Amino acid sequence: xxxxKVLTGNHAVSYxxxxxxxxxxxxxxxxPQTTIVELLSEIVAEGKLDAxxxxxxxxxxxxxxxxxxxxxxxxxxxxxxxxxxxxxxxMLHWAAGARLPIVMANVNRAMxxxxxxWTEQNDSLSQRDTGWMQFYVESNQEAYDYVILxxxxxxxxxxxxxxxxxxxxxxxxxxPVEIYDQDKVDEFLPPYxxxxxxxxxxxxxxxxxxKPDTYMEFRYKIQRSMEEAxxxxxxxxxxxxxxxxxxxxxxxxxxxxxADYVIVSSGAMTSTVRAAVHEMREEGKKVGLLKMKTFxxxxxxxxxxxxxxxxxxxxxxxxxxxxxxxxxxxxxxxxMYSVEPRVPIHGYILGLGGRDVTKxxxxxxxxxxxxREEISEIIWKGVKL
Amino acid sequence: MSKESLxxxxxxxxxxxxxDLPEAPISQGFTLVNKTGSWRNVRPLLKEQxxxxxxxxxxxxxxxxxIDLLTRGKPEDAALEILKNNPFPLLTRRLCRAKCxxxxxxxxxxxxxxxxxxxxxTGSIAYDKNIYPEREKPLSRKIAVTGxxxxxxxxAYFAYLFGLDVDLYTTSPFDGLGLSEEEVEREIxxxxxxxxxxxxxxKKLEELLDKYDAVITDMGEVKDKLTFQTDNExxxxxxxxxxxxxxxxxxxxxxxxxxxxxxxxxxxEKDAPPPRSVSFNNIVTDYFEPxxxxxxxxxxxxxxxxxxxxxxxxxxxxxxxCYVFCPDAAISWINDLPVVDYDxxxxxxxxxxxxxxxxxxxxxxxx
Amino acid sequence: xxxxxxxxxxxxxxxxxxKVLADxxxxxxxYAQSFPQYGVERRGxxxxxxxxxxxxxxxxxxxxxxxxxxxxxVLDPTLLSTQNxxxxxxxxxxxxxxxxxxxxxxxxxxxxxxxxxxxxxxxVKWRLGTKTQPIVNTAILGAFSKVTGIVSLQALEKAxxxxxxxxxxxxxxxxxxxxxxxxxxx
Numbered sequence: 001x002x003x004x005k006v007l008t009g010n011h012a013v014s015y016x017x018x019x020x021x022x023x024x025x026x027x028x029x030x031x032p033q034t035t036i037v038e039l040l041s042e043i044v045a046e047g048k049l050d051a052x053x054x055x056x057x058x059x060x061x062x063x064x065x066x067x068x069x070x071x072x073x074x075x076x077x078x079x080x081x082x083x084x085x086x087x088x089x090x091m092l093h094w095a096a097g098a099r100l101p102i103v104m105a106n107v108n109r110a111m112x113x114x115x116x117x118w119t120e121q122n123d124s125l126s127q128r129d130t131g132w133m134q135f136y137v138e139s140n141q142e143a144y145d146y147v148i149l150x151x152x153x154x155x156x157x158x159x160x161x162x163x164x165x166x167x168x169x170x171x172x173x174x175x176p177v178e179i180y181d182q183d184k185v186d187e188f189l190p191p192y193x194x195x196x197x198x199x200x201x202x203x204x205x206x207x208x209x210x211k212p213d214t215y216m217e218f219r220y221k222i223q224r225s226m227e228e229a230x231x232x233x234x235x236x237x238x239x240x241x242x243x244x245x246x247x248x249x250x251x252x253x254x255x256x257x258x259a260d261y262v263i264v265s266s267g268a269m270t271s272t273v274r275a276a277v278h279e280m281r282e283e284g285k286k287v288g289l290l291k292m293k294t295f296x297x298x299x300x301x302x303x304x305x306x307x308x309x310x311x312x313x314x315x316x317x318x319x320x321x322x323x324x325x326x327x328x329x330x331x332x333x334x335x336m337y338s339v340e341p342r343v344p345i346h347g348y349i350l351g352l353g354g355r356d357v358t359k360x361x362x363x364x365x366x367x368x369x370x371x372r373e374e375i376s377e378i379i380w381k382g383v384k385l
Numbered sequence: 386m387s388k389e390s391l392x393x394x395x396x397x398x399x400x401x402x403x404x405d406l407p408e409a410p411i412s413q414g415f416t417l418v419n420k421t422g423s424w425r426n427v428r429p430l431l432k433e434q435x436x437x438x439x440x441x442x443x444x445x446x447x448x449x450x451x452i453d454l455l456t457r458g459k460p461e462d463a464a465l466e467i468l469k470n471n472p473f474p475l476l477t478r479r480l481c482r483a484k485c486x487x488x489x490x491x492x493x494x495x496x497x498x499x500x501x502x503x504x505x506x507t508g509s510i511a512y513d514k515n516i517y518p519e520r521e522k523p524l525s526r527k528i529a530v531t532g533x534x535x536x537x538x539x540x541a542y543f544a545y546l547f548g549l550d551v552d553l554y555t556t557s558p559f560d561g562l563g564l565s566e567e568e569v570e571r572e573i574x575x576x577x578x579x580x581x582x583x584x585x586x587x588k589k590l591e592e593l594l595d596k597y598d599a600v601i602t603d604m605g606e607v608k609d610k611l612t613f614q615t616d617n618e619x620x621x622x623x624x625x626x627x628x629x630x631x632x633x634x635x636x637x638x639x640x641x642x643x644x645x646x647x648x649x650x651x652x653x654e655k656d657a658p659p660p661r662s663v664s665f666n667n668i669v670t671d672y673f674e675p676x677x678x679x680x681x682x683x684x685x686x687x688x689x690x691x692x693x694x695x696x697x698x699x700x701x702x703x704x705x706x707c708y709v710f711c712p713d714a715a716i717s718w719i720n721d722l723p724v725v726d727y728d729x730x731x732x733x734x735x736x737x738x739x740x741x742x743x744x745x746x747x748x749x750x751x752x
Numbered sequence: 753x754x755x756x757x758x759x760x761x762x763x764x765x766x767x768x769x770x771k772v773l774a775d776x777x778x779x780x781x782x783y784a785q786s787f788p789q790y791g792v793e794r795r796g797x798x799x800x801x802x803x804x805x806x807x808x809x810x811x812x813x814x815x816x817x818x819x820x821x822x823x824x825x826v827l828d829p830t831l832l833s834t835q836n837x838x839x840x841x842x843x844x845x846x847x848x849x850x851x852x853x854x855x856x857x858x859x860x861x862x863x864x865x866x867x868x869x870x871x872x873x874x875x876v877k878w879r880l881g882t883k884t885q886p887i888v889n890t891a892i893l894g895a896f897s898k899v900t901g902i903v904s905l906q907a908l909e910k911a912x913x914x915x916x917x918x919x920x921x922x923x924x925x926x927x928x929x930x931x932x933x934x935x936x937x938x
Contacts, residue, residue, distance in 0.1 A: 006775040006784070032790075114410030117790065169815050173787035174771045176778050176809075268815050275812040358816040384403035424796040426761055426830055427884045731796045734884070747884040750830055 002184075007177045009170035012140040013079065013105045013163070014039035015177070016147025018049050019185045020103075022077040023192075024069035026054035026062045030084040031117050032167040033107040037079055059084040063091035063102075070100035071206050073197030075151065078102070081167065082109035082123045089127065092160075096131025096222065098206050101154035101161070101192070103147060104132075108267065108318075109167040110353040118354020119167040121267065121319035125295070125327045131222050133161040133229060134295040136266040140170060140177045145246060152189050152236045157225045166268035167354065180244060188243055226297045233294060250299040252291040253306055255281055259288025260311040261369060266292040266328060267318060269357045276362035287366055292328060303335045313345040314369045318357075320349055325378045333377075346372060350381035417729075421713065425732030427747045429707075429725055434699030434743060435662040438500060441488035443632035444477075445659070446470045448485060448500055449700035455507055456692040456702075460685065464511035467504055468518040472542035472634060473535075473572055474508025477501065480562070480630035490696050493665045496678040498695050506682045512571070517579050521548040526648045528552070529593040532603035533560035536625045538576070539637025540601045545581050547645040552582045552597070561627075594619055599644045611655045613640040618647065663698040667743035672706070701744045707736035753811055754902060755818045756803045759837055760827030761796050763881075765889030768915060769827070770801035773893060775911035776903040777805040785813050798831060805902060825896055826850060827871070827888050838864065848896050848934075850888050855937035866937035869895035869930045877929075878922040890916065894927030895934035905931055 007015065013036045017025070025044065027037040037053075044053045054065045059080050066076035080088060085106050095102050110120035124134060135150060137143045143165050150161035165171055198204060210218060230250065237248045254274055256262065265273040270291045277289045290306050292299075307313055315333075317326025324330055329347030336343055348365055351357040365381060400406060407413070438448045446467055454463035467474050481501055489497035510516070530541040531554035541553040553576065559569050577583050593600045594617070601613075603624045608615050613623045613636070623640040625633035639656070646653045679691040703721040715729040716736060723736070723745075737745045756773065760766030767788040774786035782805055789800040802818045820840040829851040831837060838847070843863045849855075850871035860866050875886035890912050897908050909924050916923040 004778075006771065006778050006786075008771075168787065168790050172767075172790065173785060173815070174774050175785045175813075176783065271812070272814040272816055275814045278812055356816050358819075359814055421797075423834055424761065424798065426796055426828055733796065749884060 002178055002180045004176045004178050006174050007140055007144075008035065008172055008174050009140045009143045009165050010035040010107070010172065011039050012144040012177045013147060013165070014043065015179050016144040017077045017103075017105075018043055019144070019180060019182065020077075020148050020151050020189055021049070021075065021186070021191070022051055022103075023074040024052050024054065024066065024076045025078065026056055026065035026069070026076070027078045027080065028056055028059045028062045028084060030059070030081045032109060032171045033079045033081040033084070033105070035171070036105055036107070040077075059087040060091055063088040063095065063104075066102045066104075067091060067095050067098065067100055070095070070102050070194075071098065071198050073192065073194040073199075075155075075192045076100075076102045077104070077147075079105040079107070081107040082111055085123045085127060086111065089130070092127055092130040092132055094207075095160045097218070099158040099196075099222075099225075101151065101158055103150045103154055103160070104162050105143075105147070106162050106164050107167050107171045108164055116353045117167060119169050119268070119318065120352050120354065121164070121317075121327070124162060124164045125319050125321075127162070128296065128327070131159060131226075132296065133157075133159055133226075135161065135163045135293060136295060137163055137165050137170070137293075138268055138270045138291065140173065140175050141246075142248075143170060144177050144179070145240070145244070145248070148185060148189055149236060149240055149248075151192075152240075153229060153232050155192050156232050156236070157229045158195065159222070159225055159229065164267070169268040169354075178244075184243060188240065229297045230299060230301070233297070248293065249302070250294045251302045251306065252293055254289040254291065256288035256290065256306060258286060260286040261366065262288050262290055262307060262310050262313045263362065263366065263369075264290045264292060264307075264313060264315040264328065264332060266295070266316075269316065269318065269351060272357055272359055273316070273362050276359040276366075279359070280363060280366060285366065295328075295331075298331055298335065300335045303332055304339055307332070307336060307343055307345075308339050310343055312369050312372070313343055314365055315345060315347050316365070317347060317349050318351040320352065325349075329377070344372075344375050346376045346379060348379045348381050349383075355382065420728045421731050422715075422726075422728045425727070425730060426750045427732040427734065428727060428730065428750055429732070429734065429736050429745050430748055431701060431723060431725075431744060432746050433701065435660050436696075436698035436700065437488035437490055437662040437664070438485035438498075438698075440659045440662045441484040442470075443484070443629060443635045444470045444638070445635075446485075446504065447700075448504075449695065449697045449702075451507060452498070452500075452503060452692045452695045453697060453700060453702040455503065456689050456695075458689075460507060460510045460688075461514065461516055463507045464516055465518055467508055468511055468516070470638075471504065471508070471631075472539050472637075474504050475512060476535075476559075476562075476564070476568070476572070477631055477634070478505025478508065482629050482631065484629075488662075490663070490665045490668055490698050491694060494670055494673065494696075495675045499679055499682060499691050502680065502682040503688055503691060506688050512575065515578065517575075518546060520546050520580070523550070524548040524645075524648060526550065526598045528599045528601065528644055528648075529554060529588070529597040530601045531555070531588065531590075531593060532601075533557045534603045534625045534633070535559055535562060535630065536623045536633045536637040536640070537601065537603050538572070539634040540623060540641045541581050541637075542576060542579070543638040543641035544601070544644060545576075545579060547641060549641075549645060549648065550582075552584055554584050554586060554588055554593075556585060556587055562630075590620070598648055601640050601644060611639070612643045612653050614643060614653060663743045668696050668698060669739065669741040672704075672741040697742045699743055702742070704741060706739045706741060707745060710735050710739040753813070754805045754823070755821045756805070756823045756825065756902075757818050757821035757841075758801045758803070758825040758827065759831050759835060760799050760801075760889070761831070762799050763796060763885055763887075764799075764827045765887045766799045766827055767801045769825070769889035769893055770803045772890065772908070772911045772915045773803045773896070773903060774805070775915060776893075776897075776907040777803075779907040779910050780904055782807060783809045783811065783813070789817060798835060821845065823848070823896075823900060823902075825892055827892055829853070832858070846896075846900050848892060848899060850892050855935050858937075860937075865899070867895060867899040867934050869934040871895065871926075871930055874926050874929050874933070878919070878926045880919060880922060880926060890923040891926040891930040894930035897927070898931045898934050899936060 069076040110116035146163040154161040315329040451466040483501040486497040527550040770786040774784035777784040786803040823846040855866040871888035871891035874891040881887035
């Protein structure tokens with residue numbers, strides 16, 4: 001039987017990995033991720049999950065251990081944050097290039113220096129081009145659900161997937177989470193049957209050299225799988241919704257039907273945006289919310305579908321690509337390049353390093369948006385300079 | 386620490402608003418501006434506590450302190466510490482029942498400290514060098530102490546130290562203890578050299594009561610066995626029980642104190658029971674190595690070696706552990722003692738935890 | 753929606769208190785969220801934690817800090833002199849303080865309702881924490897439950913049993929004792 005329990009976002013992820021019956025966990029502690037693998041190590045030690053917990057000396061080794069386990073056909077899991085994710089960088093390319101469906105939870109934390117332990121998306125968005133799928137979750141329920149969903153999609157398209165949750169705002173926030181009946185999860189996510197696996201009897205080797213006459217083809221195949229993943233995500237999310245009574249999508253619209261103005265958001269701050277949009281609607285403002293659940297593969301079609309024909313769009317970025325703009329802003333603008341007539345899109349940078357994002361902030365952004373004549377690619381909300 | 390750092394205040398960049406933030410996330414100021422003491426809800430205090438040896442000693446000798454002084458190479462100071470409470474350390478070396486050693490916390494670890502030997506050895510230094518404890522301000526009151534017992538000798542000793550003028554009437558001092566003539570002569574001459582007037586004859590009590598401000602004797606009926614008062618407020622009677630030599634010496638001290646309080650016009654108070662002593666569980670034994678006990682002490686080297694075995698329960702012997710362990714460097718070392726800087730002490734309690742001898746305690750902060 | 757802010761010090765169980773309160777509300781059939789304001793969490797450092805309680809998930813709970821709480825809970829009375837505990841507190845809100853003092857002895861405006869409970873002594877009695885560092889979180893929640901009625905004592909007991917890492921029964925007893933002994937400003 002499914003049951004509801006008040007859990008932190010991190011523990012929801014641990015429960016997700018347990019429900020997904022991961023077989024190998026390798027991780028190195030880092031705030032604010034630590035409690036994910038702390039609980040998992042307890043669950044493994046208590047024999048409630050038939051998995052091997054591999055202690056390592058760094059995140060680079062944690063990802064390496066997951067790569068080895070996944071190459072051997074195991075369902076592998078890890079979790080990290082910020083500098084830990086950066087240290088994994090080399091092996092992130094390796095995991096995707098080797099087509100290993102590893103799932104990782106990254107707790108969004110601002111990169112140092114200056115040191116910060118609070119939420120910001122630059123750590124995960126810096127790994128944009130590694131070949132990993134990225135899902136940005138909004139609630140603890142989503143954190144739990146997307147561990148299961150990520151494995152389903154990853155194992156279908158043979159690419160690794162990262163679910164991303166905000167430091168503290170989700171990771172250490174407690175709220176009710178529904179934990180599903182194991183039989184139902186097993187039905188949705190059957191045991192991993194690897195297409196390629198290292199077995200003593202049937203030797204294969206990973207990491208061989210590919211000369212210029214073949215390398216490009218492997219890259220092409222990754223890109224094709226990413227493109228295919230869009231469809232797979234939509235299909236699997238639909239199945240998931242049906243089985244577990246959710247309402248997920250590759251992107252998620254809220255009050256969008258007749259919205260002239262759209263606020264695009266991602267991650268945990270979306271809850272605050274939703275509440276603000278709801279209140280502004282009650283005040284008669286024609287505003288809607290588009291939540292970017294999936295960042296890679298980028299949901300071009302859905303973004304065009306939802307943003308075409310709007311009067312103005314505000315993209316909220318809890319990140320910055322120095323020398324450019326907010327990263328979601330860049331991507332959405334590029335997706336909308338071919339759309340006629342041109343939709344004015346404005347970029348807002350806010351909440352960096354865990355600065356609180358309030359309902360009032362969102363309302364002020366809306367007021368600012370409707371006043372703007374010229375397109376503003378980078379607007380700093382709340383910077384005290 | 387903060388005094389020296391103040392010289393650098395001209396280099397501190399004042400950041401009044403975010404506009405003053407430098408490009409690089411560097412700290413130009415001292416972390417001293419962050420007075421983390423505000424986080425504290427308990428504070429560490431240096432509080433000397435009684436040791437079990439001290440509580441067990443009938444004479445209440447501050448054993449941890451004299452051993453500490455001895456091992457720091459201050460034998461004269463150590464001897465003076467003993468002489469404050471023990472008038473005849475060379476006699477107790479042979480005659481004391483050494484309840485201190487039975488109570489010694491170290492007994493639970495390997496073997497008790499040779500306290501009686503250490504005390505006797507240290508006492509002999511005072512005898513060799515003619516060292517006497519300091520006397521309180523003379524009161525200009527004259528008393529007679531009459532009798533032959535060890536309690537009477539002790540009463541004379543302490544009455545003198547309390548600042549009273551003492552005529553000691555004794556015909557056969559330390560009678561009945563089987564002391565050699567040399568021993569008796571040694572102790573009597575020390576009492577004489579201190580300043581006690583010794584008269585080798587007996588006098589009638591009535592005569593003495595007429596002539597002196599007060600009299601202590603060892604014959605007669607005691608009214609109060611804790612203060613040794615009698616129906617006559619000028620007369621105090623103290624006699625040895627002969628069960629415990631040191632306890633009999635203490636009786637003399639107690640009688641002398643009663644006389645002193647009477648002559649000073651203060652109420653004669655009974656002794657309060659000693660506070661609870663530091664138990665073996667309060668000692669962080671991890672800091673101590675097993676060390677063989679030295680039973681007989683004849684040299685300073687042996688004394689220091691044996692003294693170093695002492696846990697120093699409840700007495701700061703400046704081991705410096707708190708200073709070393711404080712994660713905030715909030716403990717300074719002044720005059721061989723830890724001084725806590727409460728501007729920065731967060732009340733984490735590590736110093737208390739790591740004090741091997743249970744001298745530091747935590748007390749709640751009042752808001 | 754009801755918003756509660758808790759003020760304590762690292763080591764007193766402030767964050768756990770906010771979570772237990774959320775869980776108790778959930779067990780009463782409501783929707784709840786709790787989160788700490790993470791900063792320099794060290795033993796003794798001031799800690800703030802928040803709980804939001806709504807009738808259902810549909811109430812659109814935001815994920816920002818609580819600036820205008822309906823009630824505040826003070827786990828360490830020494831914070832009253834160093835922090836603005838009443839900041840943003842809505843009129844008519846409860847101030848529940850762990851202190852042996854009477855509720856009348858605090859200089860708190862009459863706009864607010866004041867309750868005190870000697871949670872430290874109760875915690876010491878049930879051997880929660882140490883004498884110098886009692887863990888007062890479960891006791892003060894008992895007092896909060898009594899004066900505000902926002903969560904039931906039964907739900908609170910269940911939430912404590914599930915969330916207390918050790919001494920579950922003792923924690924429940926502490927909450928019950930505080931429930932009975934809380935004093936209200938007249």
